[in-house]
Amino acid sequence: xxxxxxxxxxxxxxxxxxxxxxxxxxxxxxxxxxxxxxxxxxxxxxxxxxxxxxxxxxxxxxxxxxxxxxxxxxxxxxxxxxxxxxxxxxxxxxxxxxxxxxxxxxxxxxxxxxxxxxxxxxxxxxxxxxxxxxxxxxxxxxxxxxxxxxxxxxxxxxxxxxxxxxxxxxxxxxxxxxxxxxxxxxxxxxxxxxxxxxxxxxxxxxxxxxxxxxxxxxxxxxxxxx
Numbered sequence: 001x002x003x004x005x006x007x008x009x010x011x012x013x014x015x016x017x018x019x020x021x022x023x024x025x026x027x028x029x030x031x032x033x034x035x036x037x038x039x040x041x042x043x044x045x046x047x048x049x050x051x052x053x054x055x056x057x058x059x060x061x062x063x064x065x066x067x068x069x070x071x072x073x074x075x076x077x078x079x080x081x082x083x084x085x086x087x088x089x090x091x092x093x094x095x096x097x098x099x100x101x102x103x104x105x106x107x108x109x110x111x112x113x114x115x116x117x118x119x120x121x122x123x124x125x126x127x128x129x130x131x132x133x134x135x136x137x138x139x140x141x142x143x144x145x146x147x148x149x150x151x152x153x154x155x156x157x158x159x160x161x162x163x164x165x166x167x168x169x170x171x172x173x174x175x176x177x178x179x180x181x182x183x184x185x186x187x188x189x190x191x192x193x194x195x196x197x198x199x200x201x202x203x204x205x206x207x208x209x210x211x212x213x214x215x216x217x218x219x220x221x222x223x224x225x226x
Contacts, residue, residue, distance in 0.1 A: 003035060006119065007138045012042075030210065039108070072112040076091045124192050128194075135197055141203060144166060146158060193225045
């Protein structure tokens with residue numbers, strides 16, 4: 001079995017390395033079980049800080065996107081270096097490079113590919129190219145909620161839904177703006193649907209127990225392709 005783990009950039013914003021260690025331990029356990037794994041990293045607060053500074057200086061949006069892509073790649077290098085015994089040491093910068101790296105049999109860690117493309121879309125492309133059955137979306141919430149759980153304490157977790165239902169939730173949410181509560185963008189959803197890839201949404205603080213999450217014994221949300 002192959003799978004892609006998309007990690008929120010917020011994990012890299014933390015001063016402690018506890019969450020990074022949990023991710024590393026979780027990936028090791030999956031590899032020991034004979035699974036092929038790719039990891040896609042977001043840019044986090046560092047990317048937003050650079051983009052904000054650039055926007056204030058009048059830099060155009062394509063160049064701002066490049067700052068975000070490069071920051072996500074820096075995060076990818078941090079994690080690949082932390083798994084030097086298992087990981088492919090060159091962070092791929094395109095889908096073609098990912099496919100070549102994947103053929104090595106090692107854990108492949110990537111950030112962004114190109115401007116205008118989210119790392120969620122990158123993860124979906126990586127899952128498709130690697131014939132993965134599953135994409136794990138590790139974010140700062142426990143799963144998909146009926147509304148933003150950071151704003152509404154009574155928000156209810158949805159244990160199972162389809163990509164069509166998720167799209168409706170995201171469209172109705174006022175937080176689906178830049179930097180808001182967004183899980184998958186339309187491009188990522190289209191890729192997941194066409195290749196029938198399932199998605200598990202989980203809290204990145206539980207990545208050390210990702211094996212249990214895959215078995216359904218830890219809190220998460222399963223998204224089925226429409």
